[in-house]
Amino acid sequence: MNIWVLVEHDGGNVKKVSLEMLSKARELSGGGEVAALWLGDGHGEGAEKVASAGPSKVYVCDDSILGEFLISPAVDVLASLCEEHKPDALLVASTTDGKDIAARLAARLGSGLTNDITALEERDGKLVGTYPAFGGSLLVECWSEGTPGIYIVKPNAFSVEAPGGSPEVVAIDGSAVQDSSKRAKVTEVQVAESGGRPAVDEASVIVSGGRGLGGPENFAVVEGLADVLGAGVGASRAAVDAGWYPHQSQVGQTGKTVSPQLYIACGISGAIQHRAGMQTSKNIVAINKDPEAPIFAIADFGVVGDLFKVVPALTEELAKRKGA
Amino acid sequence: MNIVVCAKQVPDTAAEKRLSSDGTLDRSNDADQILNPLDEYGTEAALKLVEANGGEVTILMVGPKSATETLRKKALPMGADKAIQVTDEALHGSDAVATAYALAQALKQVEGFDLVILGSESTDARGSLVPSALSEFTGLPGLTFAKSIEVDGNVVRIQREGDKGFETVEAEMPAIVSVVKGINEPRYPSFKGIMAAKNKPLDEKDAAGAGIDTSMVGLANSKSKVGEWKERPPKEAGTIVEDDGEAFAKLADWLEENKLL
Ligand SMILES: Cc1cc2nc3c(=O)[nH]c(=O)nc-3n(C[C@H](O)[C@H](O)[C@H](O)COP(=O)(O)OP(=O)(O)OC[C@H]3O[C@@H](n4cnc5c(N)ncnc54)[C@H](O)[C@@H]3O)c2cc1C
Ligand SMILES: Nc1ncnc2c1ncn2[C@@H]1O[C@H](COP(=O)(O)O)[C@@H](O)[C@H]1O
Numbered sequence: 001m002n003i004w005v006l007v008e009h010d011g012g013n014v015k016k017v018s019l020e021m022l023s024k025a026r027e028l029s030g031g032g033e034v035a036a037l038w039l040g041d042g043h044g045e046g047a048e049k050v051a052s053a054g055p056s057k058v059y060v061c062d063d064s065i066l067g068e069f070l071i072s073p074a075v076d077v078l079a080s081l082c083e084e085h086k087p088d089a090l091l092v093a094s095t096t097d098g099k100d101i102a103a104r105l106a107a108r109l110g111s112g113l114t115n116d117i118t119a120l121e122e123r124d125g126k127l128v129g130t131y132p133a134f135g136g137s138l139l140v141e142c143w144s145e146g147t148p149g150i151y152i153v154k155p156n157a158f159s160v161e162a163p164g165g166s167p168e169v170v171a172i173d174g175s176a177v178q179d180s181s182k183r184a185k186v187t188e189v190q191v192a193e194s195g196g197r198p199a200v201d202e203a204s205v206i207v208s209g210g211r212g213l214g215g216p217e218n219f220a221v222v223e224g225l226a227d228v229l230g231a232g233v234g235a236s237r238a239a240v241d242a243g244w245y246p247h248q249s250q251v252g253q254t255g256k257t258v259s260p261q262l263y264i265a266c267g268i269s270g271a272i273q274h275r276a277g278m279q280t281s282k283n284i285v286a287i288n289k290d291p292e293a294p295i296f297a298i299a300d301f302g303v304v305g306d307l308f309k310v311v312p313a314l315t316e317e318l319a320k321r322k323g324a
Numbered sequence: 325m326n327i328v329v330c331a332k333q334v335p336d337t338a339a340e341k342r343l344s345s346d347g348t349l350d351r352s353n354d355a356d357q358i359l360n361p362l363d364e365y366g367t368e369a370a371l372k373l374v375e376a377n378g379g380e381v382t383i384l385m386v387g388p389k390s391a392t393e394t395l396r397k398k399a400l401p402m403g404a405d406k407a408i409q410v411t412d413e414a415l416h417g418s419d420a421v422a423t424a425y426a427l428a429q430a431l432k433q434v435e436g437f438d439l440v441i442l443g444s445e446s447t448d449a450r451g452s453l454v455p456s457a458l459s460e461f462t463g464l465p466g467l468t469f470a471k472s473i474e475v476d477g478n479v480v481r482i483q484r485e486g487d488k489g490f491e492t493v494e495a496e497m498p499a500i501v502s503v504v505k506g507i508n509e510p511r512y513p514s515f516k517g518i519m520a521a522k523n524k525p526l527d528e529k530d531a532a533g534a535g536i537d538t539s540m541v542g543l544a545n546s547k548s549k550v551g552e553w554k555e556r557p558p559k560e561a562g563t564i565v566e567d568d569g570e571a572f573a574k575l576a577d578w579l580e581e582n583k584l585l
Contacts, residue, residue: 010488070484070493071456071466095487096452096469103456104466106421112547113421115451128551133449138343141551149547183465184495187481192489199487205584229585247506248485253447254361254505262584283584284562285575291566298559301578305567313572321576322585 001088001122002033004148005055006078006101008093009038012045015202017155021091022053024158028122035059035087036167039074040066047169054163063174065182071097072181073174075104080176082109082148089127090148091120093155095201102150112144118157118259118280127151135253135276155202156259156282192248195223195233200249203232205262208251208278209244210236212267212288212307216244221308222266225315228322234258234278236268252277266307270295287311325379325438325475325497327370330427330458331363331399333391334448346543347550348417349448357390359398362443364510365503369473370441371403372508377475382434383407386415386426392526400521401513407524408434412531417543420449424457426541430534431462438497439480444469444504455502465495468502 003025008015018036025034035057036050043050043060050058059081065073078101082090092102094116106113117129129151131140144150200206207229209222219233226233235245237252251258253273263281268274270286270293278284279298286299287307296302303310335349336358342350359367370381381404385391388411395407410430418426431440440462445452459466470482471490481494485504513521531538539545563578565571579585 070491071468075460096485097487099452100456100466100468103420103424103453104460106453106547107424107457107460110547112549113419113453113457114548115420115449115453132556133343133553137556138553139556140343140347140553143549143551145547145549180463184467184493184499186491186493188492189488190490201487257450262579280556283582285579291564296562296564298562299564300559300562301575302562302564303567303571303575304564305571309569310567310572310575314575317572317576318579318585321580 001029001125002035003029004035004037004087004090006090006092006098007036007038007050008095008098009040009042009046012042014046014049015093016160016204017093017153017202019049019053019160020155020158021093021153022050022055023161024120025091026054026161026163028120028127030122033057033087037078037081039077051167052162052164053160054165055167058167058169059172060169061172061174063177065174065177068186069182070184070186071100071104072184073177074101075108076176076178076181077172077174078105079108081172087148089144090150091153092150094152099152102152106150109146111146111148111150114142114144114149114151116152116154116257117142118154120151120153120158132280136280154257154259156204156261197226198232200232200234200251200258201256204260205229205231206234206251206258206260207231207264207266208234208236208268209239209266210268211238211242213239213244219245221311225264225311228315228318236274265295266311268295269293270298325373325377326382326436327374327379327439327441328382328384328431328434328437329363329366329370329399329404330384330440330442330454331367332360332385332446333357333387333394334360334446343553346417347553348543357394359394360443360446362445362447362503362505363399364402365505365507366441366443367399367402367404368508368510369503370439373439373473373475380405384427384430384434386410386423386430395526396521398513400524401517402511403517405524406526408527408529410529410531410534410536412536414531414538414542417546418541419546419548420451420453421457421548422541422546424454425461426534426536427454427458428461429536430529432535440464440498440500442500442502444502455500459500462500465499467493467495467499470501470503471507473501473503473507
């Protein structure tokens with residue numbers, strides 16, 4: 001099976017989800033072609049990383065038109081490649097750009113569009129994904145018809161393999177971009193300050209804070225632990241609504257749906273709307289002073305205690321063990 | 325300016341959600357149906373623009389007959405002028421792409437609109453797919469995930485809340501815009517609004533009436549397929565410790581044992 005992967009990157013910085021998708025594609029392709037599609041600039045810096053996940057081919061289109069107009073030029077380039085080479089499946093990361101591109105491509109090519117999968121397998125020559133519905137309480141099998149079938153993949157669904165290799169690199173220009181795609185003009189880009197931490201929807205470890213923190217200044221406690229773990233920082237809606245932390249970090253039904261390797265909830269009660277965004281995390285730790293807090297029902301490890309004592313002590317302990 | 329707001333009915337988040345035997349959302353419990361929360365933001369955004377610039381707001385909904393209630397109880401009372409509801413058995417089970425096609429066809433019959441506003445996602449399936457697919461089918465510029473909208477002559481400009489930060493994006497109208505949570509504070513319908521809504525025009529169309537080719541929609545014609553599903557296996561009970569001053573060390577051990585460091 002020929003499986004293509006749209007690389008998610010920002011400039012030269014390749015997002016981990018891209019390597020996860022490439023690794024899975026390689027596993028499922030049964031020796032078929034695994035192509036990475038790099039749109040935009042920065043391939044020079046990212047090439048090695050992409051190659052490490054073992055694609056057989058990399059298509060690179062770094063025409064500046066891709067950055068000048070929103071989404072449509074990228075769709076034109078991808079559509080023309082797909083029409084020419086007819087891959088069986090295309091994997092796209094579940095991000096704002098990824099979803100926009102995938103939705104347009106599916107509408108244009110008449111392809112199925114399987115959304116937000118957290119698992120993928122090959123069955124009778126078909127890729128079957130798993131979609132966690134209703135906040136992860138139901139696991140639904142789904143797949144995409146069409147050439148290619150399009151699958152939108154959640155970060156942290158697959159592990160990264162690094163077989164290495166030297167893929168053939170094919171440069172393509174932006175000649176597929178139609179005039180009608182030059183209308184939604186990007187006039188300014190403001191890159192968000194991340195404090196050097198991974199974004200919650202990308203992070204493989206997340207430390208989240210809730211109302212139990214008591215105020216915005218106390219997010220420093222959560223950030224301290226996050227930094228020892230190389231984690232992203234999340235927040236409950238109560239904390240976000242109070243203006244303590246930016247809304248991009250909100251986890252839950254009306255925030256991000258995340259499934260990291262490790263999710264540490266500090267001072268979060270675990271309301272159903274919060275759990276809907278994080279209960280598919282592989283390991284859940286809760287620190288809360290209320291033994292009745294619903295978060296404990298889904299915790300793999302829970303500490304009933306004052307987060308202001310437990311979290312700083314844990315941070316110091318982990319720093320020591322990691323240093324050792 | 326004339327604005328069409330695409331709005332959908334979804335199950336209330338607090339209500340229990342189920343799948344019916346064909347893998348589509350079970351909507352049999354009508355009492356729990358609400359206007360998709362994101363579409364309140366879309367409706368509010370449209371009302372604000374019309375209040376500033378004059379014009380009309382039309383709600384467009386593809387959904388079951390029972391969704392009329394949601395239109396009469398929420399979207400119209402907020403202040404929209406009229407609604408179009410496309411209702412047809414043939415539409416049942418349409419995926420995001422098929423829904424977008426149906427909306428695009430229905431839009432062809434709305435004369436002289438400047439903007440189509442959608443929510444950035446519906447809270448039932450959390451797709452975030454219909455707005456872009458709709459841009460594709462209509463051939464109109466798509467300005468997605470707007471955190472703010474402004475209209476300047478015949479240009480619409482948004483702040484797009486992307487993955488990497490904010491992008492300012494502009495296009496000539498007509499255009500398609502999807503809005504994120506928090507773009508505004510949706511108003512509550514007033515008593516007067518609720519009364520007035522009872523008599524607002526609601527144009528009900530079947531698929532043929534909306535110009536929809538039924539071989540493009542519905543469960544069977546959707547290219548995204550749903551197979552079997554199962555309940556997520558219940559989580560095994562975890563280890564819960566009371567902090568005696570040493571819990572941090574036990575937690576650190578546990579993290580280490582599970583190779584999470
Ligand atoms: C339509 C809708 C959508 C929603 N979407 C979301 C969403 O996306 N995400 C989300 O998170 N919520 C969402 N909510 C809100 C949700 O219902 C809860 O109100 C919210 O998650 C509560 O946040 P919290 O756990 O931080 O606060 P609380 O429920 O107030 O919990 C604070 C916890 O901190 C503990 N605590 C206090 N002090 C300490 C201390 N010193 N040490 C240890 N523990 C301490 C307390 O015991 C308590 O359990 C939504 C609600 C609705 C109605
Ligand atoms: N059946 C529908 N009728 C009208 N609008 C819809 C429908 N489905 C989706 N939409 C619009 O598309 C937005 C995003 O939906 P989704 O892509 O399903 O998350 C919603 O907020 C609505 O504005």
